[in-house]
Amino acid sequence: MAVLPITSHDLQSDYDNAKFRRRSLFKVITQAVLTSNVRRNCGSCGVGKLLALLMIAGLAFLTVAHTNSGISAASEIVQHINVRGEEKVITEGHGNAELLKRFWRKPPRLPPKLPPRGKAGNNSLAAEAHNQQHILGSAVRQNKVAEAFRHAWTGYKNYAMGSDELMPLSKRGVDGLGGLGATIVDSLDTAMIMGLNDIVQEAGYWIEKKLPERLNEKGQVNLFETTIRVLGGLLSAYCLSGGENETTGDWGSRTKLDGPNPAIYLERAQDLADRLMVAFTSSPTPIPYSDVVLRERSAHPAPDGLSSTSEVSSLQLEFWYLSKLSGNPKYGDAAMHVLEHLKTLPKFEGLVPIYISPHSGHFSGQNIRLGSRGDSYYEYLVKVWLQQRGAGHGGSDVSYLREMYDEAIKGVKNRLIQKSIPKGLVFVGELPSGKDGSFYPKMDHLVCFLPGTLALGATRGLTKQRAMEEGLMTIEDIENLKLAEDIMKTCYEMYSVTTTGLAPEIAHFHTQKFYEDGLQGGNKSSEFLDDIIIRYADRHNLLRPETVESLFVLHRITQDPKYLEWGWQIFQAFESHTKVDSGGYSSLNDVTVLPPPRRDKMETFFLGETLKYLYLLFGDSNVLPLDKFVFNTEAHPLPISRKGAENDLTSQTQAS
Numbered sequence: 001m002a003v004l005p006i007t008s009h010d011l012q013s014d015y016d017n018a019k020f021r022r023r024s025l026f027k028v029i030t031q032a033v034l035t036s037n038v039r040r041n042c043g044s045c046g047v048g049k050l051l052a053l054l055m056i057a058g059l060a061f062l063t064v065a066h067t068n069s070g071i072s073a074a075s076e077i078v079q080h081i082n083v084r085g086e087e088k089v090i091t092e093g094h095g096n097a098e099l100l101k102r103f104w105r106k107p108p109r110l111p112p113k114l115p116p117r118g119k120a121g122n123n124s125l126a127a128e129a130h131n132q133q134h135i136l137g138s139a140v141r142q143n144k145v146a147e148a149f150r151h152a153w154t155g156y157k158n159y160a161m162g163s164d165e166l167m168p169l170s171k172r173g174v175d176g177l178g179g180l181g182a183t184i185v186d187s188l189d190t191a192m193i194m195g196l197n198d199i200v201q202e203a204g205y206w207i208e209k210k211l212p213e214r215l216n217e218k219g220q221v222n223l224f225e226t227t228i229r230v231l232g233g234l235l236s237a238y239c240l241s242g243g244e245n246e247t248t249g250d251w252g253s254r255t256k257l258d259g260p261n262p263a264i265y266l267e268r269a270q271d272l273a274d275r276l277m278v279a280f281t282s283s284p285t286p287i288p289y290s291d292v293v294l295r296e297r298s299a300h301p302a303p304d305g306l307s308s309t310s311e312v313s314s315l316q317l318e319f320w321y322l323s324k325l326s327g328n329p330k331y332g333d334a335a336m337h338v339l340e341h342l343k344t345l346p347k348f349e350g351l352v353p354i355y356i357s358p359h360s361g362h363f364s365g366q367n368i369r370l371g372s373r374g375d376s377y378y379e380y381l382v383k384v385w386l387q388q389r390g391a392g393h394g395g396s397d398v399s400y401l402r403e404m405y406d407e408a409i410k411g412v413k414n415r416l417i418q419k420s421i422p423k424g425l426v427f428v429g430e431l432p433s434g435k436d437g438s439f440y441p442k443m444d445h446l447v448c449f450l451p452g453t454l455a456l457g458a459t460r461g462l463t464k465q466r467a468m469e470e471g472l473m474t475i476e477d478i479e480n481l482k483l484a485e486d487i488m489k490t491c492y493e494m495y496s497v498t499t500t501g502l503a504p505e506i507a508h509f510h511t512q513k514f515y516e517d518g519l520q521g522g523n524k525s526s527e528f529l530d531d532i533i534i535r536y537a538d539r540h541n542l543l544r545p546e547t548v549e550s551l552f553v554l555h556r557i558t559q560d561p562k563y564l565e566w567g568w569q570i571f572q573a574f575e576s577h578t579k580v581d582s583g584g585y586s587s588l589n590d591v592t593v594l595p596p597p598r599r600d601k602m603e604t605f606f607l608g609e610t611l612k613y614l615y616l617l618f619g620d621s622n623v624l625p626l627d628k629f630v631f632n633t634e635a636h637p638l639p640i641s642r643k644g645a646e647n648d649l650t651s652q653t654q655a656s
Ligand code: DMJ
Pocket: 375, 376, 446, 544, 545, 546, 605, 609, 633, 634, 635
């Protein structure tokens, strides 16, 4: 969507019409004199004409003084002037001295200001005025986020173009993700959404000209990271740039996008996926190996032989969509077999350990958490269901994913949710030793994806109001949405509790059973200082997106304006503490002190996710509507099968 410039029309207010205001006879005469032809032509008048003017003015003064003395008891003139909706009463004095002063007073420069399109006292117009103010504020905020994105991109372009990531302090690039220019591909659809066509061109042409040789030459990449960032980014760019005609009208773009032909993005995506497929085909089970050597088209497990549960279960949105676009089912088949296999494995109230073995196909270890290595397993259960329900994978039924999700969320509520003391923040803890071990009150920032996921699951991407009207929400959905809002608050307080206003990577929470004399966030005005413990090793911030991601989703679904304010505070904290003058934004080593020590890395997800979600948060909800698009775990929007979304409403209509 284009960044809309603020026009004078946007800023224009309606003004009271001075014609209808009460005026004294004195004013009538003097204004007549001042607005006469004499005044208009005065620039060219001679001395004689000027003297004649003064005489007329003198006569007018004597007449008015006489008239006023006769009506002095009633001479108090009250003017009601409405300034920005407030009514001010100005009482004018009386007497000849006052009249003399008034004679020389300049006429008012502007009539009094009214709220836009109406007068105070009319509620619906006042509400509309408020709404306009809000839209205007949002446009300003969106522009600020787009400026931040440009600053991040410029730093990357100047010092690291073609590398995976920017090291903004040492002003160079680093290939931490296998060397496919990850920042470029991760950023492209954000630039499209913001309507930044010059960046769309720069990124687009790099992908057209340079990516093929990288795909041919580069070595080892991680299957999951490459899928969510690079494959997801290419597929989303294809869709948003109009590759799939049927969806381009829906996403809300107001800019004609430049860059290569969309088919280029699809070609690159397919080339990459063909190389990644070996991770599935060389594994003895449906669980893919974690690493692929691109140039050799070979794959191997991680050094410890294990894959992360979240990694193997967060490939399906991308591979399935590629199958749909290419007409070749092999991508979707391989990825969906993973979930079909996971369905058959034993779980603990729907919860799963964070490791899985591609050799045995079984979970490994007991550790259960929704933070690192566990997170997007839960996210994709509901998102893949949203994407494919109604369309089905090769006609198959994906309702098992919704069932797995519902069971898992029950497990989360039964086993992982507690409240902190003394102030009662609702947080998601861990079971490091599995079902028989004890609860551990640690929550990664990564877990802050959960409010957004819960809200999506509860309303299927519709607003809460619409979902309620359509009778789509069960009691459980309503409970889940409430839980989403509670956890959202906790995630926000993880930011608000620190001196910098930025969250640490990990927080621990005080509970009845767990006390630790750890560090506090440092913001003395936070009422949650005693609830949240920040350990020394956890005080860093990597510019992560999860909290603003959930703010975006929750705002779309609940329409509660507090989420806009929370997002704006977080954005301003990023601006104050992570912006690097020479270009880019840096991670931080410690969010609890001022100035915070910096870390020399700008993660690709800051451009791909954090700034995108902030931009969308402040924008129009018709852009990428959540009942038509699903965001992959790296914030790349992919279209939802139309039938799926329509089915919700038809089946409800039929049932009722
Ligand atoms: C991103 O790469 C993805 O959101 C992933 O699912 C989790 N970690 C990072 C962002 O924090």
